Amino acid sequence: MLEPKIAEAVAQEIATRLRLFGLSVHRAEHQGQIRLGAVGDSAGVDWKAVRGWSGVADVSPFPRPFQLVSRTFHPHPTVITVGRCAIGSEQLALMAGPCSVEGEEQAFTIAEQVAKAGATILRGGAYKPRTSPYSFQGLGEQGLKLLRRAADAFGLAVVSEVMDTPQVPLVARYADILQVGARNMQNYALLHEVGHADRPVLLKRGLASTIEEWLMSAEHILSQGNAQVILCERGIRTFETYTRNTLDLNAIPVVKELSHLPVIVDPSHGTGIRDKVAPMARAAIAAGADGLIIEVHHDPDHALSDGAQSLRPEQYRDLVDQIRTIGKVLGRTL
Ligand code: PEP
Ligand code: MN
Secondary structure (H helix, E strand, C coil): CECCCCCHHHHHHHHHHHHCCCCEEEEEEECCEEEEEEECCCCCCCHHHHHHCCCECCCCCCCCCCCCCECCCCCCCCCEEECCEEECCCECEEEEECCECCCHHHHHHHHHHHHHHCCCEEECECCCCCCCCCCCCCCCHHHHHHHHHHHHHCCCEEEEECCCHHHHHHHHHHCCEEEECHHHCCCHHHHHHHHCCCCCEEEECCCCCCHHHHHHHHHHHHHCCCCCEEEEECCECCCCCCCCCECCCCHHHHHHHHECCCEEECHHHHHCCHHHHHHHHHHHHHCCCCEEEEEECCCHHHCCCCHHHCECHHHHHHHHHHHHHHHHHCCCEC
16 A cells, blocks of 8 residues: 555556566555555565565555456456346346257257347357266357357357366357356366357356365466456265255355456356246345356256256246346346
């Protein structure tokens, strides 16, 4: 924290001296004072000496292990604009679509229905992380092409999962948002690769990850230069087995306090049960989530993955109407 009313030249000089330690310096205004966030390995820095520099009012360590994702460091919320949606603003991000892209007719039918209901971003997996090697693994690049065409036909943006480092440029060619799945939340090579990509990243929380581990994974992406990270709570493993996962709605207000990044909720994987999706979606928005990612299928009984948790298009439309009403109370729009 620099002295109040410090001369600009002095502030810049202090920033330069910090950079000479090999730290990256991020400047923010805090209650009329300039705060310099010095990020990196500072083991060799004599912070007592820094506190004595002229113009320096105070030196304090980041209160948590994460830095770039921290609200201490960046008090204002990050807003990520994708297509017609400003994710992290008062506008709620509505992402919807099938678990997997299965074919042209399926992709176009669902895209049309979710667009009509009010979604702005089409989801759909082309590279699928499946528990069994004998389950449908996705259509690959062909699936990405279909997803892109279906989204463009109805004015939607695209989010799709990238499973592996070499896939990043390929998925980035077709998708507006790169999804890192729950199973890959701690695949640090992949986090670094998407950290260099010119696309926002949707980072799902790992199956058994703490909030701190999740935020540290986001820190990996930001540390590579990509500040456009959307966090997604999708349920965690607990002793409860009735539902597929336990959707941790606590995580929403906790992450909102700790971080400036937008946080959305996936009640489809969070519950695994079609008729539990809408109540948890409503609860997520009431708890302050910045949006929802929901699986929708026009023929869920024949879906190639996650049919049991997929909403039918009319169920999705009714849910969006309810979300609109709940959002209004909270000053949020669609
Ligand atoms: C998905 O979005 O279809 C998916 C596989 O999600 P998760 O990584 O959260 O299991
Ligand atoms: Mn799925």
